[in-house]
Amino acid sequence: MISIITAIYNQLPINKVFVESLERYSTLPYELIILDNGSTDGSPAFFESKGARVIRNPANYSYPYTQNQGIRAAQYDYFAFLNNDIVVAPGWDKGLLAAMGQHQLDLVCPAAIERAESARVTRRFRRQWKWIKGMTKWLGVGENALRFRHRLMYGNWERFCAQRQQRFGTDVLEGFSGHSIVCSRKAIDLLGLWDERIQAADFDLYLRSKKRSLEQGDIQPIHIVLGVFHHHFERLTLKARPPAFADSANLIRLEEKWSKEEMDYLLADVRAFKGSRS
Numbered sequence: 001m002i003s004i005i006t007a008i009y010n011q012l013p014i015n016k017v018f019v020e021s022l023e024r025y026s027t028l029p030y031e032l033i034i035l036d037n038g039s040t041d042g043s044p045a046f047f048e049s050k051g052a053r054v055i056r057n058p059a060n061y062s063y064p065y066t067q068n069q070g071i072r073a074a075q076y077d078y079f080a081f082l083n084n085d086i087v088v089a090p091g092w093d094k095g096l097l098a099a100m101g102q103h104q105l106d107l108v109c110p111a112a113i114e115r116a117e118s119a120r121v122t123r124r125f126r127r128q129w130k131w132i133k134g135m136t137k138w139l140g141v142g143e144n145a146l147r148f149r150h151r152l153m154y155g156n157w158e159r160f161c162a163q164r165q166q167r168f169g170t171d172v173l174e175g176f177s178g179h180s181i182v183c184s185r186k187a188i189d190l191l192g193l194w195d196e197r198i199q200a201a202d203f204d205l206y207l208r209s210k211k212r213s214l215e216q217g218d219i220q221p222i223h224i225v226l227g228v229f230h231h232h233f234e235r236l237t238l239k240a241r242p243p244a245f246a247d248s249a250n251l252i253r254l255e256e257k258w259s260k261e262e263m264d265y266l267l268a269d270v271r272a273f274k275g276s277r278s
Helices: 012-025 043-049 063-073 092-103 119-135 143-154 157-168 185-191 201-215 260-266 268-275
Strands: 002-008 030-036 053-056 078-082 107-111 172-174 180-184 223-229
Touching: 002 012, 002 063, 012 030, 012 043, 012 143, 030 043, 030 063, 043 053, 053 063, 063 078, 063 201, 078 185, 092 107, 092 180, 092 223, 119 143, 143 157, 157 223, 180 185, 185 201, 201 260, 260 268
Parallel strands: 002 030, 002 078, 030 053, 107 223
Antiparallel strands: 078 180, 107 180, 172 223
């Protein structure tokens, strides 16, 4: 069983697309924990109507703060930290957990537009999605527009995902796509909660997992499961124009925590991937 943890601020249309994909494509039992940061468009009530547990915050809080709220409220031993602006793959949960078991991983994420199996394929996905967004900008961000863009990008979503599953299975590649991270409770026990000082907490989590894997060897860094692919609509959260974070005084830049020397050392594999033309 999986505890899905998602923070929201308004964006009812994308919330509906998100929940529809969870209902249609999840294969394992799950609980959905929503951290609402002051929505005014009916989103909290919508999620409650779908059986989610909604925690209503009095203001807009940072990403790591809300993810830690979700962890504390979660019942299960696997956590799925999912953005609301995604469409999950058919069987996403079973596929990710199968890869975790096969490769003895405690932190994984699906492939996505931001990170696919190679730099060349990633660039192709990104160019295609950028073109689709530009050509359909006039449609807005309603449910129908979101679904239309998704169809333009992939055609038949089930077939696209099935082809990737057939090709890659449970193959993994070190790296991360921050909109969808699944981890075990063991990972939280070893690494600790999300660092509430770092808004780019997914990047920070990768660095922490990488550092511990090198220094202590009791956990592996985040890996991408290539046979599972989530679509990310990208930057819709910013377009919702949420208010300033209530905990903004607590936030620091990633570079204030990690020195350039540390990042160069820990990111060598990632940078090699970005420079690859394979």
